[in-house]
Amino acid sequence: MQNARLLNETDGYNSPVNSGWPWLTAFRQQAQQDFSAQGLPTIQQEEWKYTSIKTLANTAFNLASPGAVNKQNKALSSSNKTSNTKQNYRLTFVAGRFQANWSQLGPLPHGIKLMPLKQALEQEHSLIQTHMGRIAQHHNHPFAALNSLWLEDGVLLYVPRDCHLEKPIHCLFYSPAGTEPQACYPRLLIVLEPGAQAQLIEEYLASPQQEQKDGAPNFTDSITEVVLAKGARLTHFKLLRENALGRHIAGIHVEQAGNSCFQSFSLALDGGLCRNDIQVRLNAEGAQVQLDGLYILADHQHLDNHLRVDHLKPGCNSEVFYKGVLNGQARGVFNGMAIVHPDAQKSDARQVNKNLLLSKKAEMDTKPELQIEADDVKCSHGATVGQLDNEALFYLSSRGLDRDSARTLLTSAFAHELLNRIPAGQLRKQLTSLTRDALARDAQAVQPDGALLADKKYKPLRWS
Amino acid sequence: MLSIKDLTVRIEDKLILQGINLEVAAGEVHAIMGPNGSGKSTLAQTLAGHPDYHVCQGQVSYQGKDLLSLNVEQRAGAGVFLAFQYPVEIPGVSNIHFLKSALNSLRKQRGEPELDAFDFLTDVKQKMAQMQMEEALLYRGVNEGFSGGEKKSNEILQLLVLEPQLAILDETDSGLDIDALKRVAAGVNAFRSPERALILVTHYQRLLEYLVPDRVHVLQDGRIIRSGGPELALELEQQGYAPNQPETITDLSELISNESHTPSNESLKIDQEVPDAER
Numbered sequence: 001m002q003n004a005r006l007l008n009e010t011d012g013y014n015s016p017v018n019s020g021w022p023w024l025t026a027f028r029q030q031a032q033q034d035f036s037a038q039g040l041p042t043i044q045q046e047e048w049k050y051t052s053i054k055t056l057a058n059t060a061f062n063l064a065s066p067g068a069v070n071k072q073n074k075a076l077s078s079s080n081k082t083s084n085t086k087q088n089y090r091l092t093f094v095a096g097r098f099q100a101n102w103s104q105l106g107p108l109p110h111g112i113k114l115m116p117l118k119q120a121l122e123q124e125h126s127l128i129q130t131h132m133g134r135i136a137q138h139h140n141h142p143f144a145a146l147n148s149l150w151l152e153d154g155v156l157l158y159v160p161r162d163c164h165l166e167k168p169i170h171c172l173f174y175s176p177a178g179t180e181p182q183a184c185y186p187r188l189l190i191v192l193e194p195g196a197q198a199q200l201i202e203e204y205l206a207s208p209q210q211e212q213k214d215g216a217p218n219f220t221d222s223i224t225e226v227v228l229a230k231g232a233r234l235t236h237f238k239l240l241r242e243n244a245l246g247r248h249i250a251g252i253h254v255e256q257a258g259n260s261c262f263q264s265f266s267l268a269l270d271g272g273l274c275r276n277d278i279q280v281r282l283n284a285e286g287a288q289v290q291l292d293g294l295y296i297l298a299d300h301q302h303l304d305n306h307l308r309v310d311h312l313k314p315g316c317n318s319e320v321f322y323k324g325v326l327n328g329q330a331r332g333v334f335n336g337m338a339i340v341h342p343d344a345q346k347s348d349a350r351q352v353n354k355n356l357l358l359s360k361k362a363e364m365d366t367k368p369e370l371q372i373e374a375d376d377v378k379c380s381h382g383a384t385v386g387q388l389d390n391e392a393l394f395y396l397s398s399r400g401l402d403r404d405s406a407r408t409l410l411t412s413a414f415a416h417e418l419l420n421r422i423p424a425g426q427l428r429k430q431l432t433s434l435t436r437d438a439l440a441r442d443a444q445a446v447q448p449d450g451a452l453l454a455d456k457k458y459k460p461l462r463w464s
Numbered sequence: 465m466l467s468i469k470d471l472t473v474r475i476e477d478k479l480i481l482q483g484i485n486l487e488v489a490a491g492e493v494h495a496i497m498g499p500n501g502s503g504k505s506t507l508a509q510t511l512a513g514h515p516d517y518h519v520c521q522g523q524v525s526y527q528g529k530d531l532l533s534l535n536v537e538q539r540a541g542a543g544v545f546l547a548f549q550y551p552v553e554i555p556g557v558s559n560i561h562f563l564k565s566a567l568n569s570l571r572k573q574r575g576e577p578e579l580d581a582f583d584f585l586t587d588v589k590q591k592m593a594q595m596q597m598e599e600a601l602l603y604r605g606v607n608e609g610f611s612g613g614e615k616k617s618n619e620i621l622q623l624l625v626l627e628p629q630l631a632i633l634d635e636t637d638s639g640l641d642i643d644a645l646k647r648v649a650a651g652v653n654a655f656r657s658p659e660r661a662l663i664l665v666t667h668y669q670r671l672l673e674y675l676v677p678d679r680v681h682v683l684q685d686g687r688i689i690r691s692g693g694p695e696l697a698l699e700l701e702q703q704g705y706a707p708n709q710p711e712t713i714t715d716l717s718e719l720i721s722n723e724s725h726t727p728s729n730e731s732l733k734i735d736q737e738v739p740d741a742e743r
Contacts (some may be wrong), residue, residue, distance in 0.1 A: 395548065
């Protein structure tokens with residue numbers, strides 16, 4: 001059985017089930033049952049058809065431990081750039097454990113609760129009991145079950161009625177290099193009461209030195225649950241900057257009440273094997289969701305974006321816009337599913353996925369899907385997979401730009417269409433610059449003989 | 465400055481240029497005219513180094529260098545500029561960023577330092593004013609949603625900013641109204657100098673009223689069939705490209721008269737033969 005090792009691991013440790021709080025013990029017992037009932041997914045399952053987790057299943061992971069984190073840690077120091085500590089709230093986790101010395105939790109406006117999950121399990125268990133496991137349901141998400149079984153730390157954000165949190169909350173999850181395979185299970189719970197507003201960034205960062213030969217894989221199984229009450233608004237960023245040894249499986253599960261708004265930007269710039277699931281339930285009239293994503297893949301990276309939006313009530317909007325640039329032997333998967341339920345008249349559901357393949361060995365499987373059970377709806381979906389426009393490359397070269405610069409200019413332009421949808425400001429600037437670095441790195445890795453430029457078999461892509 | 469000898473070019477398996485010979489000296493303006501499909505644009509694209517055009521034989525020497533041995537960006541670096549017949553739209557790359565990247569790439573190739581951002585912008589804006597272009601076009605995507613006239617003006621703006629030695633204008637006049645044509649011609653005239661040469665590829669004589677050529681060449685079926693002074697352009701305008709029209713008509717009428725006789729004889733013969741064969 002493919003999933004033997006992970007299962008053995010969960011059988012071998014009984015300690016996480018017995019937590020000290022009866023409700024949490026029961027919660028974990030349920031999670032363990034739900035996980036055992038499903039096992040790990042295989043490529044025989046439609047939802048996992050293009051993403052094999054065999055290598056993950058065959059590795060014996062230990063629960064990650066932060067070890068001794070050097071205060072001069074280069075990666076953590078440089079990642080300060082991503083958020084100015086004077087302006088933003090920050091929660092730093094190393095190997096899944098909260099690090100108070102790298103974090104800043106205040107000062108907070110009255111009534112807002114922002115704390116590491118470990119603390120919340122003690123102090124806010126009624127809030128957690130109400131929502132945790134209700135949004136990300138164990139019985140049909142094995143990795144949610146696994147996360148619930150092992151969860152130890154993470155983030156709780158609670159914003160009371162009509163309270164607007166102006167500064168973004170930066171949650172940094174750092175995976176240090178290790179010699180043994182390590183696993184961590186971050187859990188985030190975000191609850192916004194009616195009319196509340198907040199911005200939250202999840203950044204997953206790994207040290208690049210881990211890519212050395214003797215580095216061991218890191219497994220991150222993260223689950224984020226979001227509850228948006230009437231008129232609440234959350235802007236959520238997810239930034240993936242792990243390394244080739246990273247095994248990242250994440251689920252973001254959202255429940256939206258009437259006229260609430262969830263805006264998500266998912267940027268994947270580096271990693272090994274990654275899977276991002278976003279599932280949104282539009283539970284009442286006028287709810288809006290915008291899911292944007294950009295991925296820059298190279299080498300042997302694998303990224304699977306699985307999105308699902310359920311339109312359950314009338315008059316809701318969903319917009320999905322994902323773009324990707326794939327180089328080397330990278331493989332990308334996009335599956336966007338919008339389900340318009342019988343009740344959901346006047347729904348507006350749109351999905352677009354555009355991809356640029358820079359090498360002949362890169363592969364993209366894209367499948368935008370609509371399932372419509374109502375008759376008065378506006379729905380559209382489309383996907384493109386193409387190469388760089390050779391005429392544009394020639395035009396740029398004829399003005400003196402060398403091939404690498406011309407490529408980077410064109411791929412940046414492709415990416416900017418998405419980056420420009422991020423609200424203007426410091427964060428957009430930084431994400432733009434990180435993206436540009438990732439693209440420049442990829443341009444140099446492209447076949448130096450320029451075979452692609454001369455290859456006319458591929459129809460050039462035109463994006464507008 | 466430019467010496468083309470016996471240039472033969474194919475695209476895929478189709479032979480387009482079949483032995484072009486052309487000498488262009490610094491300071492000169494040459495017009496290449498000819499009907500559709502005669503190979504005018506192929507010549508322009510080949511000189512700029514488009515990868516789809518394969519040189520089968522011949523040499524092109526530019527300022528003493530073997531032009532054909534240089535790649536596209538090296539040709540630009542050496543001072544060759546092609547104003548495109550159909551300028552490419554590049555959404556997401558702002559015109560100003562593109563101009564700056566291009567100019568700095570050229571300067572880098574020549575071992576010159578990058579241009580100061582302020583000086584660059586001042587220079588570009590002054591040249592835009594000269595072309596009567598809206599400054600807003602600088603901040604739009606390259607040629608993105610530009611009108612036909614704006615695209616052509618943008619090509620000439622690049623010509624003025626990048627300051628090449630040899631400019632090839634591929635049907636820059638097509639699709640322009642008379643005012644736009646005058647603006648474009650004024651821009652090109654501003655570019656002219658004793659050190660620079662121009663090749664104008666065009667269908668019509670109209671442009672040549674504003675940009676008077678030293679030499680006019682007629683391209684047909686991949687060959688230069690006639691060359692002359694500016695008066696040749698006028699003659700072509702009046703008489704069309706077919707050089708020996710009266711003779712052609714005579715030939716054709718002879719052919720028709722032959723056909724009217726011969727086939728009737730043949731069909732008679734066949735009529736007679738068929739029954740023979742049946743017997």
